[in-house]
Amino acid sequence: MHQRPYMTTLPARYSSFVPGAGTGTDFSEIIRLVGLDAMVRLQRELLRRFIKTVDQHDSRDRCFIATIESLADLACSCACKRPKKATMRGLNGTRSRSFCRFCGKPAGLKSFADDVSQVRGNDDNLRLSTKYCTDHQPQLPSGASNLAYRRAKRSVAQFDMELGRLNRQCANRGTPQAASGDPLVDRYFHQYLLSQTVQPADKGELRNQARLMVDSKLSDRKKQMLILQWDGLNQSEIAQKLSIKRQAVSKALKSLVACPKLLLLEG
Known part of the structure; x- marks a missing residue:
């Protein structure tokens, strides 16, 4: 595995986001030095920094991100191989x-x-x-x-569903891709992940976020309310849009007060 030919087509600053690229050290040699698990963690952290500081959302950066995700996925798969x-x-x-x-x-x-x-x-x-x-x-x-095991076991279908939605949306952030069957819920996932740097290779983080949604009792109805609230609608307008009573909207939103701001689209 030799990343230098591809890296020579990119600006020099990109090398700081690929372990060993700046010194001409092969990717496989870096893995031998630090180990597969450490390489996965390092590459994902560098990818997050790239997205926060350099990414211009153009074709070159999309290609670079996809390449780094592939390298991280490869290292992760090798680490998991028995x-x-x-x-x-x-x-x-x-x-x-x-x-x-x-x-x-x-x-x-x-x-x-x-x-x-x-x-x-x-x-x-x-x-x-x-x-x-x-x-x-x-x-x-x-x-x-x-008790935590019993609760998680009862909600395993919900967990799997939320994880699937997160994975689909994370793989393509440009448009709503959660495929929930409801346009408002799809828009919720789209907006939810736009504010984050989590990538498809961050499987553990996506699983934790699915767990958080389930444990927070964030139903699809509440997701609809949150995205409409993010659109600027007040509770009466949300109720009218969803054909429910305003009191139901108020009660549902109050139940989310203790939820992390990220879930509330406030992060």
């Missing part, structure tokens, strides 16, 4: 190591693999899960049932 035979501090290293089923945090086993300071313990059967993070494991260390 070897035919491996051990990991006494554990089977070929077991799946990925995200929690219900959010963007690493599953217990991946967290253990990525953090050498963690040690084996009596609760390994719970802690080193291949499916759930520590927040969403079915049982607590005390043996009690985990």
